[in-house]
Amino acid sequence: MIVCSCNVLSDGDVRRACGAKTPPRTAGQVYGCLGCSAQCGRCARTIKKIMDEALGACAAGCAICPQTGNLLPVRAPDRS
Ligand code: FES
Numbered sequence: 001m002i003v004c005s006c007n008v009l010s011d012g013d014v015r016r017a018c019g020a021k022t023p024p025r026t027a028g029q030v031y032g033c034l035g036c037s038a039q040c041g042r043c044a045r046t047i048k049k050i051m052d053e054a055l056g057a058c059a060a061g062c063a064i065c066p067q068t069g070n071l072l073p074v075r076a077p078d079r080s
Helices: 011-018 027-033 044-058
Strands: 002-004
Touching: 002 044, 011 027, 011 044, 027 044
Parallel strands: none
Antiparallel strands: none
C-alpha cells in the first residue's frame, strides 16, 4: 500500500528501510534511506507508526534498548 504519495513509497519500502543494518530513528531518516526527502509531510505519522511496528521498543525511544547500546535508564531531571 502506498503510504507516501509524494514520493510513491509503500509500507513495504518503509519496512525494508527499517531492516537496514543501522535502522532509521526518525521518519526523516526513512526518506533519506529511500533516496528521497519529505515533501508535504502528511505521511510522517504513518511512517512513524510503521517504524514503531517494525522496530518495536527501539523505535519507541526506549532508553534501555540493548540494540542502541544505551543500557542506562533515563532519569527525570533534578529540579530541586
Ligand atoms: S505524502 Fe509523503 S511527503 Fe507528501
